[in-house]
Amino acid sequence: MKKLLIAAGCILAMMAGMAQAQDRPLRIAFDVPYEPFEYKTPDGELTGFEVELARAMCEEMGRECEFVIQAWDGIIPGLLARKYDLIMSSMSITEDRAKRVLFSEPYYITPGAWFGKMKTKVDVTDMSAMEGKVVGVQRGTTMDNYVTENMSDVVDIKRYTTADDMVLDLESDRLDLTFVDYPVGEEYFLSEDNYKVVGEPVKLGKGVAVAMRKRDTELAEKINAALKTLKNDGTYDTIMDKYFDYNIKM
């Protein structure tokens, strides 16, 4: 009898635990600032395209959500270490990443673009003109991979942890060019007078998706369904139009 009671107690506790796991808020990680996707307003509130999309997605799924701030460098290890459940921080789908995480359907794509000072006159597609140029990228981004794979013999690549440091080095002429996500460059460079886009933007990769742990296949289905609804019922477009004057929908 005593054993039975203990067993029953254990089962009850487990069920309570499972119920709790269901109700536990989804924790979503962002690397801020990455304007206009995720950043903090002057009064400290988290906002941006992906933050609002995440809120709409959680509402659609009927789940409560918590937002976690995490630097880009450690964002996948943090996910694997269960510090949060989802990454919605402009993470492009790549083969290397897909080995470690599970991606949802992509929810946006932006091109990478070259940014430089107004005086910059170089044809970025001409490898002999690019010879010896010093190029700044953010470490581990799709842009980093693109430059590393295609141009590492030609240009001198400098890798930065944050965009702020990269802007300072372009400002002081340590860099000739930077290769960043178009919206990021728009925010950092085009808002000032002395920078411009150099050459044509390059469409890279398979788009940006929600990343989660490999085992969470059930969650992935729910997220894909929610994203699909948002894309079709106009919610996505409303949020996009608020932050962009061009189309990034995918």
Add this chain to the structure above:
Amino acid sequence: MPEFLADLLNQNAIFTATTVGHYWDGLVTTVQLVFLSLVIGLLLAVPLAILRTVKNPFVSGPVWLYTYIFRGTPLLIQLYIIYYGIGQIDGIQDTFWWDIFREPFYPALLAFTLNTAAYTTEIIRGALVATPHGEIEAAQAYGMSWLLRMRRIILPSAFRRALQAYSNEVIFMLHASAIASVVTIVDLTGAARDIYSRFYAPFVAFIAVAVIYMALTFLIVYCFRRLERRMLRHLKPLNQ
């Protein structure tokens, strides 16, 4: 790299010939940076330590201020100030200084040199002050001038006393050099960070680099032990 080694490495998911080459470049940069800053730092520290022991406050004061500032602030802050601060000075891009400070290597070398020179100055000063009075008085009794006394008596015995503390400073400097990667230098840590963010394998990337740092430290410890055995032989008890 020999062909068979490259083939063997390329079967590995992370330690391919490219990444091992990246670590090697990082190792070369780290060793260059640390070795140069230690040598220049030591050359600066010896005269500074002597000035620091002078009674006249107008001579010793500025040296005290220098060591106080550089020991009183984190090396990372000093590196930020030198690397980003200098780039912000108006018009520096048009002077010859920019040829030096444009590359991240030289601002880092400057920061590391000034930092290690400050610590080494204090280590040597401590050893100078601790010179037994009897040795100095004996030298004076022989009629040695200040310069001769310094050269023959005080400095040699001070160097011996400073040796153990200085070996610590060398090891600290090696480990402190890890912050060079924040100013885009691809040193050992920078290489590890590149490989980490490419393969998302923190254990593999950082344990590999930790082992390399440990090997370097072992080498430093070994050299200093040989040096101590030679220089401090007269302090050993006879029966050992």
